[in-house]
Amino acid sequence: MxxxxxxxxxxxxxxxxxxxxxxxxxxxxxxxxxxxxxxxxxxxxxxxxxxxxxxxxxxxxxxxxxxxxxxxxxxxxxxxxxxxxxxxxxxxxxxxxxxxxxxxxxxxxxxxxxxxxxxxxxxxxxxxxxxxxxxxxxxxxxxxxxxxxxxxxxxxxxxxxxxxxxxxxxxxxxxxxxxxxxxxxxxxxxxxxxxxxxxxxxxxxxxxxxLFSIKRIECTQFVIDRINFVYKNWIKYKKENRLFTIFNKYEIRHNFYAALKKNDHNLVNLFLTQLDCRILNNFSAFEIFLYKKKYLNKMGIAYIMLTKIIWKWSKLVNRGPSKIDKLxxxxxxxxxxxx
Missing domain, CATH: 3.90.550.10 (Spore Coat Polysaccharide Biosynthesis Protein SpsA; Chain A)
Known part of the structure; x- marks a missing residue:
C-alpha cells in the first residue's frame, strides 16, 4: 500500500x-x-x-x-x-x-x-x-x-x-x-x-x-522563487481558493515585516524586484509605497500588524474547506x- x-x-x-x-x-x-x-x-x-x-x-x-x-x-x-x-x-x-x-x-x-x-x-x-x-x-x-x-x-x-x-x-x-x-x-x-x-x-x-544555515539574502531568494512557482501554478490550474490569496499576501507581508524590523531594505528591494509582477499587483500602491520608503518603516510595520489581525480573523470565519469534491x-x- x-x-x-x-x-x-x-x-x-x-x-x-x-x-x-x-x-x-x-x-x-x-x-x-x-x-x-x-x-x-x-x-x-x-x-x-x-x-x-x-x-x-x-x-x-x-x-x-x-x-x-x-x-x-x-x-x-x-x-x-x-x-x-x-x-x-x-x-x-x-x-x-x-x-x-x-x-x-x-x-x-x-x-x-x-x-x-x-x-x-x-x-x-x-x-x-x-x-x-x-x-x-x-x-x-x-x-x-x-x-x-x-x-x-x-x-x-x-x-x-x-x-x-x-x-x-x-x-x-x-x-x-x-x-x-x-x-x-x-x-x-x-x-x-x-x-x-x-x-x-x-x-x-x-x-x-x-534555511538557518544560509545567508539571509540567499534564503530570501529561495523563498521568492517558491512563491513565484506556486503562484504560476495557481494561474495555470485556475483554481479558486480565497484562503490561498489571503495566505499568499500574509506570507509576503511577513517577509516584508521581518526586513523592515531589521531595517534591511536590501531584502525589501529584493522582494519588490524579484516577485512576479502579477503578485505585486495584488497589493495597493499605497502599501508598496510604505515598503519602498525607508523613512516610513514604522508605518509599514504598523500596516502589516493590522493585516495580520485580519488574517487571523479570516481563519476563524473560514473553518472548513472551500470546496470538497463528492467522494x-x-x-x-x-x-x-x-x-
Whole structure:
C-alpha cells in the first residue's frame, strides 16, 4: 500500500533510528526506498545492513543532487500507489501508517494526506497540530494553515497526483517540498489527521537543509522563487481558493515585516524586484509605497500588524474547506488494499 521514500545524505548519526521507526510500524504493507544522495560519511554502510528485510531497497545517485531529486528518484522506483515521505533524521510513532491508512480508507479520492506531529529540539518537545482538528480525520482547506499542515515527514501523496504535477521541482534549490505540496493543496482535496504521530528533529548534526544555515539574502531568494512557482501554478490550474490569496499576501507581508524590523531594505528591494509582477499587483500602491520608503518603516510595520489581525480573523470565519469534491466509490478505492 505504501512506498516510503527516504532521501539520504550524511545521516549516519540518525538514519538507523529513522529506519527502526518504520520497521516498528503496526501496519506492515509497505516498501522502503532509500536513495543515497552521494553521502560522504558511512550512511550507506549503515543502511546496507537493513537490506536483510526484503521490503527495504537501497539506491545510490552518482552525484549529490539534493533531497528533491533523491525523492523524485525514489518515487519513480515505487510500486505502491501511496507515497509516504520520511527524512533520514525524522521518525514515526508506531501507529503512523495505520492512521494514514485509515484516512485513505475514509477519504479515498483525496490527493494528499497530512498528519500532525512533534518538533524535538535540545530543549524539549513542541506540538505541531491544528488544535481544532485534534483527534480528527477530516478534509481541510489546505491554506487555512499550510505551515501547520505541512511537514514533509508527515505527508502521504497519491502517486498519480505526484506524477501529475511533476514531483518536486528541480529548478528550485530549496523549498521544493513546499512548492509541490502547496501546488497539490491548491488543486486536490487534502485530508488532515489531527494525531501527533511523527517527530521532526531540529538541530541535528548534518542537517544541512536548514534555511538557518544560509545567508539571509540567499534564503530570501529561495523563498521568492517558491512563491513565484506556486503562484504560476495557481494561474495555470485556475483554481479558486480565497484562503490561498489571503495566505499568499500574509506570507509576503511577513517577509516584508521581518526586513523592515531589521531595517534591511536590501531584502525589501529584493522582494519588490524579484516577485512576479502579477503578485505585486495584488497589493495597493499605497502599501508598496510604505515598503519602498525607508523613512516610513514604522508605518509599514504598523500596516502589516493590522493585516495580520485580519488574517487571523479570516481563519476563524473560514473553518472548513472551500470546496470538497463528492467522494465516489470507484476503482481507486480498491487501491487502498490491493496495491
Amino acid at each position: 505504501f512506498s516510503i521514500v527516504i532521501p539520504l545524505y550524511n545521516k549516519a548519526q540518525t538514519i538507523a533510528r529513522t529506519i527502526d521507526s518504520v520497521i516498528k510500524q503496526s501496519f506492515t504493507v509497505f516498501e522502503v526506498l532509500i536513495v543515497n544522495d552521494a553521502s560522504t560519511d558511512n550512511s550507506l554502510e549503515i543502511v546496507e545492513q537493513y537490506k536483510i528485510d526484503e521490503r527495504i531497497r537501497v539506491y545510490s545517485l552518482e552525484s549529490n543532487s539534493g533531497a528533491g531529486a533523491a525523492r523524485n528518484y525514489g518515487v519513480r522506483k515505487a510500486k505502491y500507489s501511496y507515497i509516504a515521505f520520511l527524512d533520514g533524521d525524522d521518525t514515526w510513532k508506531e501507529g503512523y501508517l495505520e492512521k494514514m491508512k485509515e484516512a485513505i480508507e475514509k477519504y479515498p479520492m483525496s490527493g494528499m494526506y497530512c498528519c500532525a506531529g512533534l518538533h524535538e529540539t535540545k530543549t524539549g518537545l513542541t506540538y505541531r497540530i491544528a488544535k481544532k482538528y485534534m483527534s480528527k480525520i477530516t478534509p481541510v482547506n489546505y491554506f487555512e494553515d499550510p505551515l501547520v499542515f505541512t511537514q514533509t515527514s508527515a505527508i502521504v501523496v497519491y502517486k498519480e497526483v505526484f506524477d501529475r504535477y511533476g514531483g518536486f521541482p528541480s529548478e528550485l534549490r530549496i523549498n521544493q517540498d513546499y512548492a509541490l505540496f502547496f501546488t497539490i493543496g491548491l488543486t486536490e482535496t487534502v485530508v488532515y489527521c489531527g494525531f501527533p504521530l511523527s517527530t521532526y528533529y531540529i538541530g541535528v548534526a548534518g542537517q544541512n537543509t536548514s 465516489k466509490v470507484n476503482s481507486r478505492k480498491a487501491l487502498v488494499w490491493h496495491n
